[in-house]
Amino acid sequence: MVLPHPDTDQDFALVQRLRRAGCVFAEDEAALITATARTPHERDLMADRRCAGLPLQHVLGWAEFCGLRLRVDPGVFVPRPRSRYLAHQASALAPPTGVAVDLCCGTGALGAVLTHHHPALTLHASDIDPASLDCARHNLPGAHIHQGDLFDALPHHLAHRVDLLVANVPYVPSDHIALLPPEAREHEQHRALDGGDDGLDLVRRVSARAPHWLAPGGHLLVEVSGAQVSAARQAFTDAGLTCRVRHCPEQEATVIIGTR
Incomplete structure (x- = not known):
């Protein structure tokens, strides 16, 4: 721009x-x-x-992400630049006409990138936060939007049918929240940031249940910090997923990919 x-x-x-x-x-x-x-x-x-002190994106009412202009309402988690790497990794693995899920979708930023590059993809997006889902409905026209806690939000008929599951869940350790910039800790919801004691509470919950939803050969992708790679890999392996790690030094971004 x-x-x-x-x-x-x-x-x-x-x-x-x-x-x-x-x-x-x-x-x-x-x-x-x-x-x-x-x-x-x-x-x-x-x-x-x-x-x-409000985040610029909340002031503008929109954020740029991977070349897309996305609605971002006050209080909603702002898509981070480093998550572009997660979006690119997910897009590279997405089947042109398969089923994808953007779990903990927030504004729907990851889902928007997926459907932009794969318009025939069937996309489901879910989040527990109603304000986030208002943004997702705007940013993801044609997608199936669901409200609820992680997989509890998804319709049962998706079990064993999801080709790509991307989950940008919170991964900041609880005692690191106070170290975040004021824009984040004061103007974004705490549950969108806090990943528990070591930051991986939700990563473990998602990876443990992912095999029930993934199709054979389907992929789960999450973003973590470099210091969390070993524990995150263990969570994926414990769930029976074949695991690999992708890292982008330029964006300081790390993605864990698990395959059923």
Whole structure:
């Protein structure tokens, strides 16, 4: 995305205001706010919210992810740049006309990438959070949307029929939540961040039940930190999945892939 540089006194004033509020990329953020706002008054309100510490994506009402513009409502987990690697890995494994599930879908960012590259894919997306599902319905037209806790949300007829299961579950250890940037810990739901004592509570829950839902040869993909690889691999192996690890140093992203 090519952003215009500020060329008016109002533009420069907005940049300076954002800088004083601590926004590192103030010029880019000012351009995005100006391009998104429909009126000068809305522009001022958006600037107020950003300077008050709200995530830029919540201020704009959208986030860019893998070239797609996705709706992101206040309080909803913002898709992270590092998760682009998970999206790319999932897309590379997705069958053109198979069945895919975006578990803990949040805004539906991963599912949106999958259906963008594989429009004939049958996609199911689920999340426990109603606000997230409102975004997912907007971002995933034509997908089957379900509300509930992990696999409890899915229709029973999907058992042993899922070719690709992608689950970007929380993996931050509980005692690391306080170390996250204020944008995340103060403006995103705690349950979208907290992965339990070692960060892998939900990874274990998902991997343990995944074989019941995966088709023969189907894949489960999750994102973890580099320090969690050994324990995450053990969880996949304990569930009977063949496991491999993919890592992208440039994006500091690690993906665990399990195959039934």
